[in-house]
Amino acid sequence: MAEADFFIFIAVATLTAATPLLLAALGELVSERSGVLNLGVEGMMLVGASTGFAVAAGSQSLALAVLAAIAAGAVLSLLFGFLTLTCMANQVATGLALTIFGTGVSAYIGSGYTGSALEVAGPAGIAYLSEIPVLGPLMFSLEPLTYFAFLMLAGVWWFLQRSRAGLTLRAVGDAPEAAHANGLNVLRVRYLAVMFGGAMAGAGGAFLSVFYTPVWVENMTAGRGWIAIALVVFAAWKPTRVLFGALLFGGVTIVQFQVQGINLGIPTQFLSMLPYAATIVVLVVISSDRIKIGLSTPASLGVPFRR
Amino acid sequence: MGEGPGQPRLKLRGIHKTYSALVANDRIDLDVMPSSIHAVLGENGAGKSTLMKIIYGVTEADAGTMFWNGAPQPHLSPARARQLGIGMVFQHFSLFPALTVLENILLFAPKGATREELRSTLKTVSAEYGIPVNPDDVVGRLGMGERQRVEIVRCLLQKPKLLILDEPTSVLTPQAAEDLFVMLRRLAANGCSILYISHKLHEVRELCHTATVLKAGRVVATVDPREESEDALARHMLGSMVPAIRHDAAHAGAERMSVLALSRDSEVAGGVGLDDVNLAVRCGEIFGIAGIAGNGQAELLEALSGEWVGAPAECVCLDGAPMGRAGVRARRRAGLVYVPEERLGRGSVPGMPLRRNSLLTTGFANFFRGGLIRQGPVDAFTRRCIEEFDVRPADGTANADALSGGNLQKFIVGRELLQSPKAVIAAQPTWGLDVGAARAIRQLLVDLREDGVAILVVSEDLDELFAICDQIAVLANGCLSEAKSASSTSVEEIGRLMSGRPVAGVGSPLQGGACADQA
Secondary structure (H helix, E strand, C coil): CHHHHHHHHHHHHHHHHHHHHHHHHHHHHHHHHCCCCCCCHHHHHHHHHHHHHHHHHHHCCHHHHHHHHHHHHHHHHHHHHHHHHHCCCCHHHHHHHHHHHHHHHHHHHCHHHCCCECCCCCCCCCCCHHHCCCHHHHHHCCCHHHHHHHHHHHHHHHHHHHCHHHHHHHHHHHCHHHHHHCCCCHHHHHHHHHHHHHHHHHHHHHHHHHHHCCECCCCCCCCHHHHHHHHHHHCCCCHHHHHHHHHHHHHHHHHHHHHHHHCCCCCHHHHHHHHHHHHHHHHHHHCCCHHHHHHHCCCCCCCCCCC | CCCCCCCCCEEEEEEEEEECCEEEEEEEEEEECCCCEEEEECCCCCCHHHHHHHHCCCCCCCEEEEEECCEECCCCCHHHHHHHCEEEECCCCCCCCCCEHHHHHHCCCCCCCCHHHHHHHHHHHHHHCCCCCCCCCEHHHCCHHHHHHHHHHHHHCCCCCEEEEECHHHHCCHHHHHHHHHHHHHHHHCCCEEEEEECCHHHHHHHCCEEEEEECCEEEEEECHHHCCHHHHHHHHHCCCCCCCCCCCCCCCCEEEEEEEEEECCCCCCCCCEEEEEEEEECCEEEEEECCCCCCHHHHHHHHHCCCCCCCHHHEEECCEECCCCCHHHHHHCCEEEECCCCECCCECCCCEHHHHCCCCCCCHHHEECCEECHHHHHHHHHHHHHHCCCCCCCCCCEHHHCCHHHHHHHHHHHHHCCCCCEEEEECCCCCCCHHHHHHHHHHHHHHHHCCCEEEEECCCHHHHHHHCCEEEEEECCEECCCEEHHHCCHHHHHHHHCCCCCCCCCCCCCCCCCHHHC
16 A cells, blocks of 8 residues: 555656646747747746746745736747837747846846745645545545646647637748738737746746745746746647656656655666656657658748748 | 729728838739739749738738728628638648647638538538639648638638638649649639639649739739730739750769668658659769659658668668668768758758858768867868858848748758769758749759769659759658659649659559559
């Protein structure tokens, strides 16, 4: 029984650790499918994290904290959208600048809270259902944002594959000139997609600072924003593969924590690196088919659209 | 506002459009009647495409008014144009390659249409007009002719009153073009007006009821093309006659460049590989490879130029020496020069002046000393190239992308020819050039042949191939047909081979299976 409990614990922890990546990567996926490459995910996550933490500390309301983080991410992405879509600035340079800017802003917002912790109870779980053996803890005792992330996964998949608006978004990312020539509003679609990306990055950041490790530390996203961007590319812009990458990252994170606990004499820095390295290596291997990747890449990715 | 019998469906008055210094449309008047197939004829750059974009609302005119069934249409957008009943089949940029046929159509269907409804409507319309399309094909994997069918069907679903086609046959085999004409005639008979943009005179004479001829942005004539000779139409279009190319009988010598059993996969998404390609080009001979781009042309050219070296060395020989593994530089040193299809970006560095572009493919010893460029000899070479090949502006400091396509091509061809090549590969050498420049380039190639150089020309333009080539083979679906002497074959035969159909003329276009032409 103890062994089963251990595996359930690992599985729940993996789902939890994968949540922020899943959120941020889904947002970036939608943005990239519309043809906009936003490298500012790390910055938007950080601003979401600090905003969420500050609001949670001030209001004691976790829901309000998450909403504030979502709004903060969206506002930051709107700035990115204005620069790259309206002013047609280079998306790569602007995205990098956004990350640097976001890092600074988050440090400023969080400056009063450094080292302080939130009083957060763990997930309450859903009454009765969470007591079902094995299935209960695995399915009904997770953080609300984890459910939200999976809901968004299904939502994004449905949106892209089944809805008309999603079709428009894919069309804009595939051939913006054709979309414009056929009367679609390219800039509006891209603005909305970029803001969705910002909102999701904000939510991912808030999950880290408010639920996952409810202590404010500068740079607490620790590169997850970058991994989210890598996930999108290696997942060939497919939502289901993003889930796979996020779970892989989460799983290796949790396992290396356990290994750190056992103390095998492996330097902790090496172990902390593992989730990042493992995710990249596995994704590179599964996405090495150049032709397949080439077909799924949004054709206009990173290219500004001029009317 | 009704559709009176004498009322033009579309009426343009004084349409004017300038792009900085260039006047693309100069006060154009145009009337299109119901049920009429109306040609807009003109050279590249005459302003045809701009005019069509204005009619469809993609581009806004600086001045002038468009009337639809007599009513002025001040603020036109593509969406509004579609509401009016205007459909457009674009030359470029209109389908979404990553989406399926059905999704492409769904994007522009009325709100609330479901996939299933559209699927059945699509079936009905494609049966009604005899246009076969499979709703679940990804557009990026279709051939150009099939893509065009998808575009046309997409327009037809909206029951257009006016259908605009921009150079529709530029991507079609002669047979596919015939099929298109049959369909357009049927449409016109049902009351739809058709605006047909082209620079191909024989097509316009065969298909159209009225022709408006544009030259340098102006309407120079409105005629009934069925009553006019091709020469007369050409005179309207060009203002002067274009002399024919001088082409004497070949005296081909020894085999210079050969390809033996070359097979390879494509390295790009959706590309076509090569399947057992064999060819031999002799000294003093022009060997033409016909076929629609995307049938292995890019892959063959890469293997010949040395950009791709994955084949066994014996697969590509130059003067009998195996070169299959040799890189671009080694092949150039052996006397092989290459004029690529993409003038900007491959044939030249767009943002650099000609005097720098001279260095791109030349390796003359006196151009360098101690690893540094000696500008004197390079400038002398550039000047010579500009003068001998009549490049305008005659200025070595002009950037490559500031030149017109024809002048840049003259410079690129000149740069290669001045290296006294033994063999030349030219891909789509006159693509997009006006008649004068195209003729100059073709004459250069023919003259070079007289000097005993082996020349391989890859082109989609059958008129060009028949004008200059001694041997013609067809590359379709990655297979190269047997070479025929140009005098013993015909445009019809080559056209059938291009569509991948056996010469008997049965089977489906582009899907006739690998190497149907050799069966």
